[in-house]
Amino acid sequence: MKYHYPDGCVKDPEYNNKTEDRIVSRVAFVENVYNAIKQKGYFCNSHINSALLLNAIESYYTDIHRTKCFHDITLSDEHKKAAFSIKWLIKFRPIQLSVTCDNGTITIKDILINEIFAIFIGLTLLDIDFNDLPNLSDKFLNNIFYTLHFREIDGMVLSTIMYLLQRGIKKEIP
Amino acid sequence: MQEITLEAAKEKYKDLLNNKDVRKISSWVESNNSEPTDEAKLMERALCNIDIFFKKIDSAIELDLQ
Numbered sequence: 001m002k003y004h005y006p007d008g009c010v011k012d013p014e015y016n017n018k019t020e021d022r023i024v025s026r027v028a029f030v031e032n033v034y035n036a037i038k039q040k041g042y043f044c045n046s047h048i049n050s051a052l053l054l055n056a057i058e059s060y061y062t063d064i065h066r067t068k069c070f071h072d073i074t075l076s077d078e079h080k081k082a083a084f085s086i087k088w089l090i091k092f093r094p095i096q097l098s099v100t101c102d103n104g105t106i107t108i109k110d111i112l113i114n115e116i117f118a119i120f121i122g123l124t125l126l127d128i129d130f131n132d133l134p135n136l137s138d139k140f141l142n143n144i145f146y147t148l149h150f151r152e153i154d155g156m157v158l159s160t161i162m163y164l165l166q167r168g169i170k171k172e173i174p
Numbered sequence: 175m176q177e178i179t180l181e182a183a184k185e186k187y188k189d190l191l192n193n194k195d196v197r198k199i200s201s202w203v204e205s206n207n208s209e210p211t212d213e214a215k216l217m218e219r220a221l222c223n224i225d226i227f228f229k230k231i232d233s234a235i236e237l238d239l240q
Contacts, residue, residue: 029213033220040224077208108235116235120227124216130223133230141234 019061027057030121034095037117045101046113053094060088063155079166082122083158089118090148115148126162128169135169 027050034048064076064084076084093114097106109116119141123130144161147153167174178186190196 025213026211029217032217036221037224040228042224042228075208075210081208081211109231112235116231119231120220120224123227124220124223125211130226133226136230138230138234138236141230145235 015065019065023054023057023061026060027054030057030089030094033121033124034117037120043095043113043117045098045106045110046095047098049094049096052092052096056088056092056094059092060084063088067155078126079159079162080155082125082162084155085125086118086122086148086162087153087155087158089121090114090153112145112149115145118148119144122162126166128166132169132171135171136165140165140168 030053031048031050034043037043038046064080067073067080067084068076095113095117097110097113101110144165164174
């Protein structure tokens with residue numbers, strides 16, 4: 001007997017068919033951003049793993065879809081897009097340090113490579129002017145890196161942090 | 175202990191079930207819907223801002239992680 005999934009259920013094969021193009025489009029975007037960063041001379045000792053990246057993006061869509069269903073949201077706002085992207089990129093860590101990397105030269109920026117990349121993707125999704133980034137204190141940004149690296153991340157709580165971060169960059173009252 | 179029947183529960187919870195303030199928990203804060211994401215535009219944005227971002231990251235990461 002064929003099971004009929006409720007409308008919008010993430011387990012419905014039709015849901016996968018509908019979101020596959022979006023997943024592939026987002027995967028291509030993230031991979032292109034990574035390659036552009038590398039071309040600029042950053043992230044030299046690394047490579048991106050396609051399977052982990054696809055896993056992260058697919059999980060992003062599934063997670064945001066169920067959140068939209070539960071909270072009765074038609075289209076997710078920029079803060080949720082940024083937060084959930086960061087959450088899943090951090091969880092699956094698609095950027096890997098190369099095996100040829102000299103252990104003696106690894107820095108904190110290499111250790112935090114996925115956090116740095118995820119924050120960049122997140123900021124790209126937010127309505128901010130990157131020239132205003134100096135409005136954000138180093139201390140706050142440093143704390144975000146610490147939280148992403150050592151703490152458990154909840155997408156909706158991170159979404160509120162993204163809102164505060166955006167307001168801070170824009171020098172606006174939260 | 176007397177078990178509450180379905181009918182009694184329906185009567186007991188009738189007012190709460192009709193109370194919108196009690197039932198709006200899952201959509202308490204109204205979400206600002208945004209436009210669907212346009213990856214081509216995002217890419218343009220990303221390309222322009224890589225150096226600015228990494229300059230900021232350099233100074234933030236130099237602080238000791240707490």
